[in-house]
Amino acid sequence: MILLSFFNLQGLNLLRLATASPLVRGNDTDQQALLQFKAKITGDQLNIMKSWNSSIHFCQWIGVTCGRKHARVTELKLRVLKLSGSLSPYIGNLSFLRELDLAGNSFYNQIPREIGGLRRLxxxxxxxxxISGEIPSNLSAC
Known part of the structure; x- marks a missing residue:
């Protein structure tokens, strides 16, 4: 499935293609990156982050989709879930990430440069x- 996603930040528009992906198991790097992302969440009115715990595999956490073959995070979709906080640079460690959708929340500060290192994004x-500040120049490499 191919989707078009429109990204508008501070008057700049970026058009990106997105593809869908499946789920199952995973690795420590991705889990740690997600936990670091969670640590930067300062507000969670719907208690979404409560599901992000060790009692279930991180590929089953709300908003997380993993690939079947390697069990790596391919999508992080937390759209309109009343989350607030800053974006963790550890998102850049999700090396299989193809889609990052955090629209409609209250994230603030800048886009971490590390997101620009996500070659599969x-x-x-x-x-x-x-979000404030400039779009990192390396983001165009994605």
Missing amino acids: EALDLTSNS
């Missing part, structure tokens, strides 16, 4: 947040 949606 095809779709990024950070609309309707309080």
Whole structure:
């Protein structure tokens, strides 16, 4: 399935292609990256992050999709879930990430440069947040 995602931040528009992906097991690098992302969440009105714990595999956490073959995070979709906080640079460690959708929340501060290192990233949606600053120049390499 191919989707078009429109990304508008501070007057800049980026159009990206996105593809869908499956789920199952995983690795420590991805789990640690997700836990570091969770650590930067300062507000979670819907208690979404409560599901992000060691009682279930991280590929089953709300908003996380993993690939079947390697059990690596391919999608992080936390759209309109009333989350607030800053974006963790550890997102850049999700090396299989193809789609990052955090639209409609209250994330603030800047986009971490590390996101630009995600070579498989095809779709990024950070609309309707309080992100400030410039879009990292290395993001265009995605």
